[in-house]
Amino acid sequence: MTKNGEFYQRDRTWHPPAVTPDYKTSVTRSPQYSLISLQNSVSEVTGPVFGHNDIHALDNDLIHNYAQAGDAAIGERIILHGRVLDENHRPIPNTLVEVWQANAGGRYRHKKDTYLAPIDPNFGGCGRTLTDESGYYFFRTIKPGAYPWRNWVNNWRPAHIHVSIFGTAFAQRLITQCYFEGDPLIDKCPIVHTIPDAQARAQLVAALDMNASVPLDSIAYKFDIVLRGRRSTLFENRLEGN
Amino acid sequence: MIQKLDYLKETPSQTAGPYVHIGLAPGAAGFDIYEKELGWDIAGPNANGERIRIEGVVIDGTGSPIKDVMLEAWQANSEGHYAHPEGGGTVEDGFKGWGRVITDFETGEWAFDTIKPGRTRGRDVGQQAPHINLWIVARGINVGLNTRLYFDDETEANAVDPVLNLIEWETRRSTLLAKRNDRDGHVVYRFDIKLQGHNETVFFDI
8 A cells, every 4th residue: 555645736826926916915024035944844744633522513604604593694595515636636534624715794803993884783694614535625605896995096805705625634724715706806806916826817707507406595706725735656756754 | 638637726916914903803993793702711710721822923024023924823632633634633611722813913922822732743743742733824924924923831842743843953953842831820822933034933834
């Protein structure tokens, strides 16, 4: 039987570079020196493990997880679902997926957000879940609104949901954003365009998924997430102890 | 024509943005939603080893503290075992080794309580000096930044640490050393992280 080895190196040309001047905040928050590349040790191939005791079964229902009893969040009801896979197409089971987003008016429930769109008293804006045995996850939520932000004078974020994923190792840790098929603001967004490659940007756009929608209830978007894959150690030069 | 390699591409990263707290630390965003927020007790009550506090700020290229940053810590227990199936051994009941750290919104100061980790096995030979792996995300950071915190009182272990020794510029190694202080009988390490400029912290591509 082959054993797990190191993770494939991250393709830094696929990810955004650290300095992206059109996204102004990155200019002073980006290292100027090159990252130092490390081959994996035990510190990188391990990472936190979560279980069903860590979360509540309804944490993945953003329509109801902050609503008063009998109430629901306002907005277009959607299901966001997909699988967490690695680069080898293998599903990643039991991994924590966390999301956060603005409400239907584009306002975040955060003490630092002062946008004039109103707070929805029945919407918190965060959710979390564990993938099942086949790497599958889903959230029920409302489609977030677009909102303006200070970069150029008139920048608007496309509707998006922030997604945080762990995988099985600290080397796989990832935060990204999920956009929605057909949104004309995607191509105008300097944050989306921190990613140089058009195919890579397309990987962040969830597809309208009519087959997974619930008739007369919710429309669905499919968003698969890919984390770094791992080598099988067929030869020497492997991690000690593995 | 050649055969096609059938690998998937990793999902590209995007900034965590200014409101990362909503998702990952909603209490700090100003509301109470989950019964249990994750990551606020790294070591747990049963962990052996020296109880320590680590504190610092993350500083941007203008020299200003970053007030909307979030850090995650990942560390071994005092015996050098990570709480993971490949972590090298068992850990105490309740020892997680993982935590989340956010800043004071006014000052940018952050702090977390944990135990000092032990030495962990090296990749090929030998041992790594005690260290805490850190992952830093914020508005303006496009891909989370990985670094390591080492301890300035571990002179012998640090001298033979394979990762510290990989840093060609010896003067840069000191950017990874947390400075030990005793404060009212408690051990406090100071670890300021500089994203750019003079004495920029070493960051890793892991």
